Amino acid sequence: MTGPDIDDLVIANATLVVPIEGADVPGGWVAVKNGFVRAIGPSATEPPATVRLDAGGCLVTPGLVNTHHHMYQSLNRDLVIGRTFTGLVDWLEFYYPIWERVDEEAAYLSTWMSLATLAMDGCTTTSDHLNIHPRRRLIDAEISAAREVGVRFHPTRGAMNLSKKDGRLPPDSVCESIDDILADSERLVKTYHDPKAGAMTRIALAPCNPFAVSHEMMIAAAQLAEKLDVRLHTHLAESLDEEKFCLHQYGCRPIERFEEVGWGSNRAWVAHSIYANDEEISALGRWGTGIAHCPTCSFRDTKTVAPVARMKAAGVKIALSTDRMPSLRGEMGSARRAHLQVHGTFLSARELLEFATKGSAYCLGRTGELGQLTPGAVADIVVWPLAESAVGKTSDLLLEAWLESGPLAPRDTIVNGKFLVKNGSYTNPKYDEMDRRHKAVTADWQRFVDSR
Numbered sequence: 001m002t003g004p005d006i007d008d009l010v011i012a013n014a015t016l017v018v019p020i021e022g023a024d025v026p027g028g029w030v031a032v033k034n035g036f037v038r039a040i041g042p043s044a045t046e047p048p049a050t051v052r053l054d055a056g057g058c059l060v061t062p063g064l065v066n067t068h069h070h071m072y073q074s075l076n077r078d079l080v081i082g083r084t085f086t087g088l089v090d091w092l093e094f095y096y097p098i099w100e101r102v103d104e105e106a107a108y109l110s111t112w113m114s115l116a117t118l119a120m121d122g123c124t125t126t127s128d129h130l131n132i133h134p135r136r137r138l139i140d141a142e143i144s145a146a147r148e149v150g151v152r153f154h155p156t157r158g159a160m161n162l163s164k165k166d167g168r169l170p171p172d173s174v175c176e177s178i179d180d181i182l183a184d185s186e187r188l189v190k191t192y193h194d195p196k197a198g199a200m201t202r203i204a205l206a207p208c209n210p211f212a213v214s215h216e217m218m219i220a221a222a223q224l225a226e227k228l229d230v231r232l233h234t235h236l237a238e239s240l241d242e243e244k245f246c247l248h249q250y251g252c253r254p255i256e257r258f259e260e261v262g263w264g265s266n267r268a269w270v271a272h273s274i275y276a277n278d279e280e281i282s283a284l285g286r287w288g289t290g291i292a293h294c295p296t297c298s299f300r301d302t303k304t305v306a307p308v309a310r311m312k313a314a315g316v317k318i319a320l321s322t323d324r325m326p327s328l329r330g331e332m333g334s335a336r337r338a339h340l341q342v343h344g345t346f347l348s349a350r351e352l353l354e355f356a357t358k359g360s361a362y363c364l365g366r367t368g369e370l371g372q373l374t375p376g377a378v379a380d381i382v383v384w385p386l387a388e389s390a391v392g393k394t395s396d397l398l399l400e401a402w403l404e405s406g407p408l409a410p411r412d413t414i415v416n417g418k419f420l421v422k423n424g425s426y427t428n429p430k431y432d433e434m435d436r437r438h439k440a441v442t443a444d445w446q447r448f449v450d451s452r
């Protein structure tokens with residue numbers, strides 16, 4: 001972890017502070033002490049601090065929080081493959097043999113670069129779903145990368161226990177036995193999970209999807225999560241293929257199966273949930289199961305997106321997620337366009353910002369601690385430069401201008417009171433070296449693709 005260590009900071013003179021919980025503060029300030037927000041307030045009441053950061057002409061928000069990602073897939077983002085896919089199953093079948101190559105170096109580099117890229121776009125906490133385990137200790141490698149980068153990290157112990165030998169999709173090499181999955185999950189929680197306020201690392205359990213995970217695995221994961229008091233995550237109702245598969249294999253719809261295996265609760269948050277009917281949406285709201293909405297990848301894979309406006313109205317908590325995309329800030333714009341096109345619904349900039357902060361904090365089980373700027377919340381803060389035309393506008397208009405016309409990149413990204421991005425520059429000196437090594441792995445994968 002690099003960057004100046006500041007234990008007494010005030011970010012002052014902001015054009016607008018949006019604390020998410022509580023009223024916006026034009027001309028406001030945020031005071032930080034020892035990694036936590038100490039206070040916020042209007043101009044002329046600013047407290048003294050060791051370091052004063054002027055945020056004139058800028059919007060100040062909580063750091064964005066990402067609830068679903070597959071960081072190892074950053075290594076295949078630039079592959080030239082020369083084909084398109086008919087759907088999720090076709091796509092998975094193509095990529096599994098490539099992902100068999102993931103080792104500790106690949107897990108470390110892909111996490112390092114994904115976290116750095118997210119931080120450069122204002123994301124200060126992220127989850128990751130490492131759902132393939134062709135080798136051991138990949139999540140350990142991810143966590144060592146996260147500690148170097150300094151982004152708050154919620155790796156989820158992904159798992160698949162049904163493979164080709166069971167008549168399922170994934171190759172045997174990326175799957176494990178239930179016993180091995182549970183033992184490694186427990187090891188990871190005992191080694192790395194920090195339940196305290198302000199934790200930088202928390203583990204969740206995350207069997208992958210109904211194609212590759214048995215009832216027994218789902219039930220055992222829910223029981224272990226209860227015993228260890230950690231959260232649960234999975235893909236749910238992601239495609240029509242999944243719906244057909246569940247009806248054929250299990251005799252019920254994906255969300256019915258989710259309830260049947262004991263996952264319908266506020267301990268779980270789920271990725272996608274595109275194909276949820278009204279009854280299922282009500283159930284998700286009743287259970288308190290949060291949705292990690294992934295606009296770009298959902299739209300690309302299925303030509304549709306989860307009906308989040310209807311879900312929100314039914315009391316479902318919505319988070320915004322990158323899935324395989326690099327930028328959560330970018331997903332806010334993608335969500336707006338996808339929802340207008342698919343559902344004819346307009347998601348306001350404030351609503352999208354709330355999904356990406358408060359909604360995401362809920363999914364990670366950290367309401368009140370992440371995704372808001374209130375006394376006692378963590379000091380994860382982003383200072384966004386505004387277009388000059390936005391300055392002086394009402395809060396809602398200013399947020400709209402920020403979403404549609406503001407620069408994507410923040411001026412400053414602060415996590416745990418430390419600068420990861422300062423004056424528009426990423427502070428970690430290892431970036432160029434990591435970028436080179438990341439590209440070298442992609443080049444190796446490209447040679448493999450070309451040889452197939």
Ligand SMILES: [Zn+2]
Binds near residue numbers: 068271
């Ligand atoms: Zn996913």
